Amino acid sequence: MSIYVGNLSYEVKEEDLNEVFAEYGTVKRVHVPTDKETGRPRGFAFVELETKAEESSAIETLDGAEWMGRTMKVDEARPRK
Structure with missing residues (x-):
């Protein structure tokens, strides 16, 4: 399973999310998608725990x-369509 984390600050970095989610277990992967044109984070991320x-x-x-x-929206990630 992967966790969707939405409504994030555009300043958030993978390290920030790793630190927050490490309180709940072993973080396997953090991915912060960026805009292809600007390179700026898109305001959401995906996190996988052990x-x-x-x-x-x-x-x-x-x-x-x-x-x-910001008020985070955290839920199970849905598969890509």
Whole structure:
């Protein structure tokens, strides 16, 4: 499973997300998509933790939490169409 993290500050970096999600388990991967033309982060990211239990705990705790002046939307990532 992968976690979708939305409504992020455009200043957020992979290291920032790694630090936040490390409180819930072992972070396997963090991906912050960027705009192809500007190179600027797009305001969302994907995070993978070691186990589904860790991911579920992170989703429950962080969904709706305020971070860097924004209210995060944290949910299970949906497969690409």
